[in-house]
Amino acid sequence: MGGTEQNYVNEAFDTNWIAPLGPNVNAFEQAIKVELGNSVHVAALSSGSAAIHLGLELLGVGKGDDVLCQSFTFSASANPIAYLGAHPVFVDSELDTWNMSPGLLRKAIESGIEEGKKPKAIIVVHLYGMPYKISEIRAIADEFQIPVLEDSAEALGSSYNQIPCGTFGDIGILSFNGNKIITTSGGGALVSKNKAYAERAVFLATQARDDAPHYQHSNIGYNYRMSNVLAGIGRGQMEVLKDRVNARRANHQYYKESLDQFEEIEFLKEPNGYFSNRWLSCILTPSFEIREKLRLALLDQNIESRPLWKPLHLQPIFSDTKHFVDGTSESLFDRGLCLPSGSNLSNEELERVVITIKNVLS
Numbered sequence: 001m002g003g004t005e006q007n008y009v010n011e012a013f014d015t016n017w018i019a020p021l022g023p024n025v026n027a028f029e030q031a032i033k034v035e036l037g038n039s040v041h042v043a044a045l046s047s048g049s050a051a052i053h054l055g056l057e058l059l060g061v062g063k064g065d066d067v068l069c070q071s072f073t074f075s076a077s078a079n080p081i082a083y084l085g086a087h088p089v090f091v092d093s094e095l096d097t098w099n100m101s102p103g104l105l106r107k108a109i110e111s112g113i114e115e116g117k118k119p120k121a122i123i124v125v126h127l128y129g130m131p132y133k134i135s136e137i138r139a140i141a142d143e144f145q146i147p148v149l150e151d152s153a154e155a156l157g158s159s160y161n162q163i164p165c166g167t168f169g170d171i172g173i174l175s176f177n178g179n180k181i182i183t184t185s186g187g188g189a190l191v192s193k194n195k196a197y198a199e200r201a202v203f204l205a206t207q208a209r210d211d212a213p214h215y216q217h218s219n220i221g222y223n224y225r226m227s228n229v230l231a232g233i234g235r236g237q238m239e240v241l242k243d244r245v246n247a248r249r250a251n252h253q254y255y256k257e258s259l260d261q262f263e264e265i266e267f268l269k270e271p272n273g274y275f276s277n278r279w280l281s282c283i284l285t286p287s288f289e290i291r292e293k294l295r296l297a298l299l300d301q302n303i304e305s306r307p308l309w310k311p312l313h314l315q316p317i318f319s320d321t322k323h324f325v326d327g328t329s330e331s332l333f334d335r336g337l338c339l340p341s342g343s344n345l346s347n348e349e350l351e352r353v354v355i356t357i358k359n360v361l362s
C-alpha cells in the first residue's frame with residue numbers, strides 16, 4: 001500500500017457507504033480517467049475478468065460466435081469467451097513485443113471469412129506490460145471491421161507513442177487484482193471512448209435494473225460493480241502508480257545491467273515509441289534445460305520464479321480449440337522465466353537473485 005488508502009477506506013466507513021457504489025467509486029473512476037489522458041469513460045468493476053465478460057457482450061459476442069484471442073496470455077483473457085457460449089480461436093505471438101502477430105491475425109480472419117464465419121471480436125493483450133503492435137493490429141481490425149477488446153490488465157502505466165495503454169481498443173479492460181501493478185485486492189475496470197459502452201457496462205454490472213419504481217428487468221444482469229470500500233484502496237493506489245512503475249522499471253534495469261554480460265540471457269527490448277511498465281521482469285534463455293537449471297537454482301535459494309505464461313492453445317481445457325500458431329509462444333514458454341518483480345524488492349534481494357543466476361552461468 002502507498003499510505004493514503006486507509007483514509008479513503010475509513011471515509012467509506014465513516015459515511016456508511018459500504019455498497020457497490022459511492023463517492024470512492026466515482027473518485028476512483030475519475031482518477032483512472034485522468035491517468036488515461038481524459039479520453040475514455042470508465043466503469044469500475046469487481047474484476048478484470050468481469051470487465052472482459054461485459055466487454056465481449058457489449059461488442060455483440062454471443063452463443064456460437066468465434067472470438068480471436070492472443071494465445072500467449074493468462075487464461076482469464078479467454079475464459080469469458082466460454083462464459084458467453086462463444087468459441088475462442090487462438091493466435092500466436094511475434095518476437096518484438098511477445099504479443100499477437102499481425103500476420104497470423106490476418107490469416108485467422110481470412111480463414112474464418114472463407115469458412116463463412118467472420119470472427120466477432122479480437123482480444124489482444126499487452127503482456128507483462130509491453131504494448132502490442134498497436135498500429136498494425138488496429139489497421140487489420142479496421143480493414144475487416146472487427147472490434148478490438150484491449151486486455152490492459154497488466155499494462156496500467158504503459159504507453160505507445162505517449163498514449164496510455166487501455167485507450168486503444170474499442171473497449172479496454174484493466175485489472176486491480178492483488179498481483180497487478182496497483183491493486184484494490186480484487187477489482188477491474190472497463191474503459192472506452194464510447195460513453196454508451198461504459199454506461200451500459202454499469203447498467204449490466206448492477207443487475208440490469210430498468211428505470212422503474214419497482215424492480216423491473218428487460219435484460220440478464222450481473223453483480224459486477226466495484227465496492228465503495230475497495231474503490232477507496234484504488235484511490236490511494238492511483239496516487240502511487242508512477243512510483244510503482246518506476247520501481248518495476250528499476251528492477252528490470254538492474255537485472256539487465258547485472259546480467260548483460262551473459263549471452264545466455266536475453267531481455268525484451270522496448271521498440272521505438274514503446275513504454276512498458278515492466279510489470280514483471282522476464283528473461284529468455286537459449287533452451288528449456290537452461291531455463292529449468294536457473295529456476296531450480298533460484299528455488300534452492302528459496303527464491304520464487306516462474307515460467308512465462310503457458311500458451312492457451314496448449315492448455316488442456318482448450319486442447320481442441322482452433323488456433324493459428326507458428327511456434328513462437330511455445331518457444332517463449334519453454335525458454336522464458338519471470339524473475340522476482342515486486343515493487344518493494346530491496347537491493348539486497350535483487351542482488352541475491354542476480355548472484356544465484358551468475359553462479360549457474362559462470
Ligand SMILES: *Cc1c(COP(=O)(O)O)cnc(C)c1O
Binds near residue numbers: 125154176
Ligand atoms: C489478471 C489478468 C486478467 C484478469 O483480471 P482479474 O482482475 O484477475 O479478473 C485478465 N487478463 C490478463 C492478461 C491478466 O493478467
